[in-house]
Amino acid sequence: MRKVAILGIGQTVIDEHWNRSLKELAGEASFAALADANRDAVQSIFVGNMLSGALGRQENVGVLVSDWIDIQSIEAIKVEAACGSGASAFRNALIAVASGEVDSALVIGVEKMTESLPVETTEALATAADADYEASQGLSFVALNALVMQRYMHVYGWKHTDFAPFSINAHSNALHNPYARLHFSISEKEYTQARMIAEPINLLDASPIGDGAAAVVLVPEDSIKQAARKLVIVTGSASATDTIAVHGRKDPLWLSAAEKSAHKAYLQAGLAPPDIDLFELHDAFSIMSALSLEACGFVEKGQAPRLANEGEILPTGKIPITTRGGLKARGHPVGATGVYQIVEVVQQLRGEAGISQVDNARIGMAQNIGGSGASIVTHILQTRLQ
Amino acid sequence: MRKVAILGIGQTVIDEHWNRSLKELAGEASFAALADANRDAVQSIFVGNMLSGALGRQENVGVLVSDWIDIQSIEAIKVEAACGSGASAFRNALIAVASGEVDSALVIGVEKMTESLPVETTEALATAADADYEASQGLSFVALNALVMQRYMHVYGWKHTDFAPFSINAHSNALHNPYARLHFSISEKEYTQARMIAEPINLLDASPIGDGAAAVVLVPEDSIKQAARKLVIVTGSASATDTIAVHGRKDPLWLSAAEKSAHKAYLQAGLAPPDIDLFELHDAFSIMSALSLEACGFVEKGQAPRLANEGEILPTGKIPITTRGGLKARGHPVGATGVYQIVEVVQQLRGEAGISQVDNARIGMAQNIGGSGASIVTHILQTRLQ
Numbered sequence: 198m199r200k201v202a203i204l205g206i207g208q209t210v211i212d213e214h215w216n217r218s219l220k221e222l223a224g225e226a227s228f229a230a231l232a233d234a235n236r237d238a239v240q241s242i243f244v245g246n247m248l249s250g251a252l253g254r255q256e257n258v259g260v261l262v263s264d265w266i267d268i269q270s271i272e273a274i275k276v277e278a279a280c281g282s283g284a285s286a287f288r289n290a291l292i293a294v295a296s297g298e299v300d301s302a303l304v305i306g307v308e309k310m311t312e313s314l315p316v317e318t319t320e321a322l323a324t325a326a327d328a329d330y331e332a333s334q335g336l337s338f339v340a341l342n343a344l345v346m347q348r349y350m351h352v353y354g355w356k357h358t359d360f361a362p363f364s365i366n367a368h369s370n371a372l373h374n375p376y377a378r379l380h381f382s383i384s385e386k387e388y389t390q391a392r393m394i395a396e397p398i399n400l401l402d403a404s405p406i407g408d409g410a411a412a413v414v415l416v417p418e419d420s421i422k423q424a425a426r427k428l429v430i431v432t433g434s435a436s437a438t439d440t441i442a443v444h445g446r447k448d449p450l451w452l453s454a455a456e457k458s459a460h461k462a463y464l465q466a467g468l469a470p471p472d473i474d475l476f477e478l479h480d481a482f483s484i485m486s487a488l489s490l491e492a493c494g495f496v497e498k499g500q501a502p503r504l505a506n507e508g509e510i511l512p513t514g515k516i517p518i519t520t521r522g523g524l525k526a527r528g529h530p531v532g533a534t535g536v537y538q539i540v541e542v543v544q545q546l547r548g549e550a551g552i553s554q555v556d557n558a559r560i561g562m563a564q565n566i567g568g569s570g571a572s573i574v575t576h577i578l579q580t581r582l583q
Numbered sequence: 584m585r586k587v588a589i590l591g592i593g594q595t596v597i598d599e600h601w602n603r604s605l606k607e608l609a610g611e612a613s614f615a616a617l618a619d620a621n622r623d624a625v626q627s628i629f630v631g632n633m634l635s636g637a638l639g640r641q642e643n644v645g646v647l648v649s650d651w652i653d654i655q656s657i658e659a660i661k662v663e664a665a666c667g668s669g670a671s672a673f674r675n676a677l678i679a680v681a682s683g684e685v686d687s688a689l690v691i692g693v694e695k696m697t698e699s700l701p702v703e704t705t706e707a708l709a710t711a712a713d714a715d716y717e718a719s720q721g722l723s724f725v726a727l728n729a730l731v732m733q734r735y736m737h738v739y740g741w742k743h744t745d746f747a748p749f750s751i752n753a754h755s756n757a758l759h760n761p762y763a764r765l766h767f768s769i770s771e772k773e774y775t776q777a778r779m780i781a782e783p784i785n786l787l788d789a790s791p792i793g794d795g796a797a798a799v800v801l802v803p804e805d806s807i808k809q810a811a812r813k814l815v816i817v818t819g820s821a822s823a824t825d826t827i828a829v830h831g832r833k834d835p836l837w838l839s840a841a842e843k844s845a846h847k848a849y850l851q852a853g854l855a856p857p858d859i860d861l862f863e864l865h866d867a868f869s870i871m872s873a874l875s876l877e878a879c880g881f882v883e884k885g886q887a888p889r890l891a892n893e894g895e896i897l898p899t900g901k902i903p904i905t906t907r908g909g910l911k912a913r914g915h916p917v918g919a920t921g922v923y924q925i926v927e928v929v930q931q932l933r934g935e936a937g938i939s940q941v942d943n944a945r946i947g948m949a950q951n952i953g954g955s956g957a958s959i960v961t962h963i964l965q966t967r968l969q
Contacts, residue, residue: 320640
C-alpha cells in the first residue's frame with residue numbers, strides 16, 4: 198500500500214458554541230485544513246461523530262458536511278466507534294488513500310454537545326457503554342471510570358493525590374493552546390480539593406465536554422515531491438477491540454486493546470516505546486492516562502503515577518503526553534477528539550506547538566479510545582526524511 | 584487491489600422482533616454467514632446501522648457485536664449513511680480486504696426499529712433528511728418522497744395507477760422469500776384503493792420498517808482456489824453524493840448520485856446496463872424505483888412506469904428488480920437494507936432464489952440510498968468464471 202501524508206490540518210476552538218451548528222463547525226475546520234493543504238477539493242470525506250443522531254436529530258452527517266462545504270465526493274460517510282469515532286474515521290480514510298481507492302481524503306471529527314440538557318448529554322454518552330449491563334443499571338460513564346480508578350488505587354496502593362500530575366500537566370499545556378477549552382493552570386491543592394463527581398473521580402480528574410471540530414487532509418506521500426515545510430507521514434495504524442463491558446475482562450485494569458493496537462503500530466513503524474517523542478493519549482479521566490501509558494509499554498503495570506510524579510510526562514520528560522492540553526484541558530468533544538489528537542501530533546512534528554513544543558519531535562503517537570477501553574485505535578506519525 | 588469474493592451470506596427474518604435485541608439479531612445473521620462461509624473467525628467487523636443511538640440508546644455497536652459473537656477483531660466500527668449505511672459498511676469492508684489491510688471481513692447490517700412508538704421512529708427516520716431545512720419544517724420522510732412523486736406525475740403525465748406494477752412485483756417476489764416481512768400478493772385494485780399516507784403515496788407505495796439483520800463474509804478471491812459452489816465476486820463498487828436537501832438540486836427528479844455511482848461501477852466492471860441480469864434497487868417508495876431505473880440507464884428519463892407496465896421488471900423481464908421482495912415487501916430495516924440487497928444478489932447468482940430465480944443470472948447489481956438520493960452506493964457482483 199502507498200504511504201500516506203497528512204498535508205493539511207485545521208481545528209476550531211472547543212467551547213459552548215451555542216450560535217453555531219454542527220455543520221458550521223465542521224466547515225470551519227475543513228476549510229482551515231484545506232487551506233493549510235493548499236487544496237480546494239478532495240475525493241472523499243470521512244466524518245467521525247458519535248452523537249449527532251441522539252443530540253442533534255441529524256444523521257447522514259457525511260453528506261450534510263460534503264454538501265455544506267460544497268465538495269461533491271465519492272465517499273461521504275460517518276464512522277462511529279463512540280469516543281473513538283475520530284481516529285476510526287481517520288483510519289478508514291487512511292486505508293482508502295493508501296489502497297489507491299481514492300487519491301485524497303478529508304477527515305473531520307465533529308461533535309456538538311452543549312445545546313442539550315446536561316442530563317441528556319450524560320445519558321447520550323452512556324450509549325458508549327453496554328446498554329444492557331452497564332448503562333441501564335444506572336452506570337454513567339464517569340461512574341464506570343470511577344469504579345476502575347477505585348480498584349486501581351486499591352490494587353496498586355496509590356492515593357488520589359498521586360494522580361495530580363496528569364491533570365496539572367494537561368492544564369499547563371493547554372494554557373497557550375488557542376483552541377483549548379480551558380485556559381487556567383491548576384495546583385496540586387486545587388486538584389485535591391476539587392468537587393467530587395463519582396468517588397474517587399473529582400472535577401479535575403474528568404475531561405470537559407464541548408462543541409468543536411478538527412480536520413485533516415490526506416494524500417499519497419509520493420504525490421508530494423517538494424514539501425513547503427516538514428511533511429508528516431503515517432507509519433503505523435492499528436485498531437483492536439476488547440469486551441464492551443468492563444466486567445467482561447479478565448483484568449479490568451489492563452487495556453488489552455491499547456496493548457494490541459500499539460504493539461501492531463510499533464511493528465509497522467519498526468519502533469519501540471523509547472522511540473516515541475510524544476504521545477497524545479486518551480485522558481478522558483486521569484485513570485485512563487495511567488492505564489494507556491502502561492498498556493503501551495511506557496512504564497510497568499501499576500507504575501504510571503510514579504512516572505507522572507517524576508515529571509516524565511511533561512514536555513521535557515521521557516514521554517510527554519497531552520502536550521496541547523489533552524482531553525482534560527483542550528476538551529473532549531467526543532467524536533472529534535481522535536482528529537484533534539492527530540492535528541496536535543502534526544503540530545508537534547512540524548515544530549508548531551509553541552510553548553509546549555517537544556524538542557526535536559520527530560515521532561509522535563496518538564491513541565483514541567471508544568467506550569471504556571472497548572475499541573482502541575493507535576497511530577504513529579513521523580516527519581519524512583528529506 | 585485484490586479482487587474480493589463474498590464467501591458467506593446470512594440473514595434473519597424481518598419482523599417485529601420484540602423478544603430479541605439488536606445484538607441477538609446481528610449475531611444470528613453473523614453466525615449464519617460464518618457457517619455459510621465455513622469460517623469461525625474474521626479479522627474485521629463493519630456494522631451498517633443508522634438508529635441504534637436514537638432508538639436503542641446504544642452506540643459503539645461495532646464492539647457490541649464483536650463482543651457478542653466473541654470475535655476479537657482488528658476493526659469493529661459502525662458506518663452510518665442513513666438508509667445507505669449497509670452498503671457503505673460493505674464498501675468500506677471491501678476496500679479493507681481489497682487493499683490487503685485485512686484478510687477477511689464480516690459486514691453486518693442491523694436495525695431494530697419496532698420497539699419505539701411509531702412517532703419516535705418517524706422522527707428518527709427524518710434525521711436522514713436536512714434537519715435545518717426539511718425535518719424541522721415538519722417534513723417527514725414519506726412527505727418528502729410524496730413531493731417528489733407528485734412532481735414526477737405532474738412533469739411526465741403518469742397517473743398513480745401506473746406505479747402499481749412496482750408494488751405488485753415486489754409483493755409477488757416476496758411471497759416465497761422466507762426472510763421477507765410481508766407474505767401476501769396484491770392486486771392493482773388493492774394498490775389503488777390502499778389507505779393514503781401522504782398524497783400521492785399510499786400504504787402500498789411505501790416500504791414497511793422492521794427489525795432485522797443481514798451479514799456477509801468477505802475474503803480475497805485468490806484465497807479460494809476451489810470453490811464448493813458458484814463463487815460470487817465484486818467487480819464494481821462506487822459511491823457518490825448529492826445535496827442532502829432535495830430542494831438544493833437542479834432537477835429533483837434526477838438521482839445524480841445514482842447516475843454517477845452506477846456509471847463508475849459499470850466502468851470498473853467493463854459492463855453496460857443491458858449486461859445486468861438483475862437489479863436490487865432501493866424501492867423505499869415506488870417513486871424511488873422509477874428514479875433509480877432511469878438514473879442507472881435502464882430506461883429513458885420519465886419512462887420507468889412504461890418499463891414496469893410492459894412487465895420488464897419481473898423476474899422474466901429485461902431488468903428484473905426487487906427479486907426477493909425489495910424494500911417494499913421484504914421490508915426496510917434501514918441500516919440493514921444495503922446488506923440484505925447484497926445477500927439477495929448473491930442468492931440469485933448462486934441460483935438459490937427459488938421461485939423468483941432469474942434464469943442464468945450471472946451479473947447482479949445492488950444500489951442502496953441514504954437520504955432522499957443524498958448518498959448512493961452501487962455494487963456489481965458476478966459469478967467467477969471457473
